[in-house]
Amino acid sequence: MKPSEHSLCARFKTPRGFTRWMTTSALTAGSLAAVIVAADALAQSPGAxxxxxxxxxxxxxxxxxxxxxxxxxxxxxxxxxxxxxxxxxxxxxxxxxxxxxxxxxxxxxxxxxxxxxxxxxxxxxxxxxxxxxxxxxxxxxxxxxxxxxxxxVGSRMPSEWAPVDGYRAVSSATATKTNTALRDIPQSIQVIPRKLLEDRQVIQLSEAVESVSSVQQSSTSGNRAESFRIRGFDTPGYAIDGVMLNPVGDRPETFLDMANVERVEVLKGPASALYGRAQPGGLINIVTRRPSDTFEGDATVQAGSEAFRRAEGSISGPIDAGGELTGRLTGATQREDGFRGPAAARSERQLASLALRWSASQATTFTFGIDHTEQETPFDRGLIVTADNAVSLPRDRFLAESWSRVEARKTRFSFGAEHLANDWLTLRGTVRYDDAKVRDTGIDFRGLEDDGRTLNRRYTDRIEDSTNLVAQFEGIATFDVAGMTHRLLGGVEYAKSRMDFLSYRANIDPIDIYTPVYGAVRPAASLNSDYTEDIELYSLFAQDQIDLSSQWKLLAGLRYDQVRQTMEQRAGTSDPDIDDGSMTGRLGIVYQPITPLSLYASFSQSFSPQSGMAQDGAALIPEEGEQLELGLKADLIADRLSLTTSMFQITKQNVATSDPRNPDADYSLQTGEQRVRGVELDIIGQLTPGWEVVASAAYLDARITEDETLEIGNRLTGVPLWSSSLWSTYEFQSGRLAGLSLGGGVTTVGSRKGDLDNSYQVDGYQRFDATLGYPLSEHVELSLTAKNLTDEEYIATPVSRTENHPGAPRSLIMAVRASF
Missing domain, CATH: 3.55.50.30 (Phage tail protein beta-alpha-beta fold)
Structure with a gap:
């Protein structure tokens, strides 16, 4: 059956769910307001x-x-x-x-x-x-x-969302959902502030997390979006302002544009006790830029290698005369030809974002946000393993066709309310709705023929149309009992996600990987899969942060999640429905013998439902993870330079493996186990006035410890044994060179196995970057950034024998930034 181009485009472009979102959001917002009013009355009652x-x-x-x-x-x-x-x-x-x-x-x-x-x-x-x-x-x-x-001097913006002065943050809400000093959190967490993003001219999220130990890009899903690997385990999604991405998708819908990012925060280890379903390696939380109390703005224009062009800007401040209503408007547009050769199409992306904050009273604040992203990129699986069992093709060898593309757009709406009922109780709620549509005409690689140069290829015309509604309500009570201060967090969460999936497939002409000739005709395709998948999530969670004394701090949390997943399969093979519940917890202790030093120990759990079927037709039970972590946090230079070092073990169980009793059928056994043992070091802050530094290093022993088909002891995909990074900038403080800034750094990644079979390996690499900046005036700065100075050829992300993404060659980016 040949797909109708008209019907596919109509399905891709037709808005869906907006009326439903408006109705649901209005009801939920009304409910939140009613609960806040009722709780306020209760808090003021004689029994409070x-x-x-x-x-x-x-x-x-x-x-x-x-x-x-x-x-x-x-x-x-x-x-x-x-x-x-x-x-x-x-x-x-x-x-x-x-x-x-x-x-x-x-x-x-x-x-x-x-x-x-x-x-x-x-x-x-x-x-x-x-x-x-x-x-x-x-x-x-x-x-x-x-x-x-x-x-x-500062504004009244809440500190957990506020811009960081320099590179060193002192508090975060990612690890606890409360504004907590980093030194009081019994888990490793790193914060990458906007100043560091600007100094390095970061264009995409993978460049930002290079500064964090044990974090690497794990995939781009054919150049559609980035997903990451934290402490050895793939983490398909991330959170934005503390709310996880659509759980019905196994990857984000678009690349994240950095124009609206205030900071990137990475929580290491299981986070299910706060965020629900997740892999055990950790969580990336994107903190967006908030409206400011005073008028400000910035704009940046960039141009660079491979016809790279980008412009972004943001303006923020009070909207009304009294300053109760503030807003921020942010926009960005970008295009580039890329380094993958002339056969690969141009990439384009646009972002528009609006954030509003209304301080209705001293005690009540409402927020609203909307952002929209559109992108068009070449569908690209990168390079393959050749007959010499290595990824040896040049980095610009494109093996698809110019018509193989990804078109995607995503709109995100958010509404929030926070009310301080009295001096011990805070109530808050959040509603978020996402609507995304992705269409790709992707070309996948099917393997080499016996001549070692002819690559078979398959074309898929695929549409994913997804929506996601998340509603959270939380209360935070602060009180003293027996001389101990408690900060008690309790909350409920409801999420409903849906994806309509449609795909057609056909084989296309093969290509010679050494002397490629492009121009394969896009063929008629047959229906491969057509389904609607729904996921509902009901959650209840509680957490207590207890100051046992001035030196001892305890953190304990529990969360229960009930996940219901159904699939209406109209064509193709269906997985069984899922109706699973899971209780996860965390427990941590911090000891601070002196002010600049924290010693901590913690235990945390994760769970993640998985698709698949056992031989008896039953659905697979969720994967489960556990972590034990010991660590130290210290100020190497008081109030300027901070260090976090940790050692940990993460074990993931119930991993699905092929059932050897019926190898020709798609059945699974859940006997697999994977384990990562590691040591990490992260340093960030200021050495002297004007001299900022961020450094990291990690050792990860990531292995299969139990499996029915894979060899015990095999290393996990894409995880280097050793990795490190260093970045530093210095700005002259006085004299004729005052304002001149110099910066540079190196990223080192060891060799990695390309798949769980450990059938091939990609080499390690070192990449050097540098930057130079000079103020043209009080409000305008000119900068030049060079990436991959030595033009190192390397594989940045191994995924499988037929998908390996090369790192970019040497490039230059010139930027002019104005601020006021």
Whole structure:
């Protein structure tokens, strides 16, 4: 049966689900508002827990604000206080060095928040000129009011979403869904801030995570989107602002455009206790750029090798006169010819994004966001293993056809509400809806003929039309019991996803891999698969962060997920329906013998439903993962340079393997087990004023430990035994060269096995990059970035014997960036 081009295009382009989304979102948003109002009334009722303190008349007069400041070094805590209070804080640098601040969380007057921060430090504060606060170790008098100062100025943007000053972040919400100091989290987590993305002129997500240990790109799904491998395990999706991508898809729908990314955060190890179904290696969370309280903007124009052209810009600030409504508008457009040869078509991508924040009152905030991405790229499986059992073809050898392309678009809507019911209870909810459509006319490689040069090929005309609705409601209660501070998180989540899948297939003319001749005719194809897949997810989770003392901190969490997956198969082979529940947990302890040092230990679990069928027709049970981790976090230079090092073991069980009792049928046994043992090191921060650095290294022993068909001891696909990265920039602070910045780095990756059979191997590589920047004026900077300076030829991502993606050759990118 030949596909109708008209019907395929109609199916690809017809909007679907928008009315359903509007109705569902309106109902869910209304429900969230009703719950918030009801919970607020309950919180103010006589039966509610007592407030942690009654505000004085003076505090009431100065007005109350929302504060969420984790326990951390005092200098960092004062920076957060300045942002959230809208005040300037000045202190003698010697007074705050090596001093820790207690956590402050709730609605209160700035004076009360500052009293709590300074409790037990021996420091006093005094307010000068309305918006300036000065600290001292003795009562402030007219004679000692002039101090050698450390000054911190900021907006009231919540610190877990705020831009990072330099390379070093001090807190994150990714690991706990609360604003928590990184040093208090009993798990390895790395934050890549926007400044580092800009310094390196990062174009895609894989370039950003190169700075993080144990993270590599695992696939591009034929040059459609990126997925990653964390601590040795493939992680097909990632989260955006704490909400996972569509679970019905086994990969993202489009490449992520970096124009709207504030920071990239990588949580290592199982994350199911907070995020539900996931692989055990870890989680990447993309934090998007939020509206700012003051007017600002930036724009960048780039041009480079392979006809690369890109322009992006963002403008943000208050919309109304009172500043209660703020917004950010971001856009980007990009096109390039690429390095894969003239037969490969040009790549194009566009992004438009709008974010709004309405502070309805001191206690209630609403957010809304919408972003839309469109892209068109050549469908590309890369290179194959040749007759010499190596990937030895040149990196620009394109083995498909110019008509083999991927067209994709995705729209994401989000709505959020947060309400501070009182000084101990915060309520918040999020609704997100995604609508994506992908069509590709892909060419897959089917293997070499006996002559070792003729490659058989297959053409697939494929459409994926997917929607995803996620609703979350959470409450955070902060209270003291028996001298211990608890931050208790509880929540529910509902997700509903659907994918309509349609594909046609046909063989096309083979190609000579050494002297390729293009021009194969796109043939008539026969129906291969047609189905609708639905997934519903119901979840309930709880987490408690307990400050046992000033030195000991405990984290415990549990989550229960019920997954229901059904498939209506109209053509092709169907998998059994899934109706599985799973309880996952995490437990961690942190010990801080001195302020700049944290020692931690943790245990965490994961689960991931999988498709497939046993010989008796039963559905496969979910894969399960467990991790044990020991680690250390330290400030190598107080408040400037941080180190995280860890050792861990992850075991994944219930891995499906082919059933040897019936090798000709597509049945599975769940006897497989995979294990990764590793050691990691990550360093990030500032060595001296103007000198920033980020470095990482990892050793991963990733192996098959149980299997029915694969050899025990085989290494996992694409996982190097050793890998490391280093990047550093220096900006001259004074003199004739003031403002000039120089940067460079090296990425090192060891050899990797290309498949679980370990049938072939790709070599390791070293890639050197460099950058140079100079300010043309106060608001305009010119920069030049060179990538792969030595023009190293290497395989960046091995996937299988018929899919290996080469790294890009040496390239130059010139950029002009303006900010105001």
């Amino acid at each position: 827990p007592a407030s942690r303190g009654d505000a004085s008349a003076r505090q009431a007069a100065e007005g109350q604000r929302r504060f969420s400041i984790p326990a951390q070094p005092l200098s960092d805590a004062l920076a957060a206080f300045g942002r959230q209070a809208g005040l300037q804080v000045s202190a003698d640098a010697g007074l705050v060095a090596g001093v820790s601040a207690a956590a402050v969380d709730g609605v209160m007057a700035p004076s009360e928040a500052l009293d709590r921060l300074l409790s037990g430090t021996g420091l006093a504060w005094h307010r000068f000129d309305g918006d300036t606060v000065t600290l001292s170790s003795r009562p402030v008098t007219q004679e000692n009011a002039a101090l050698s100062t450390l000054t911190v």
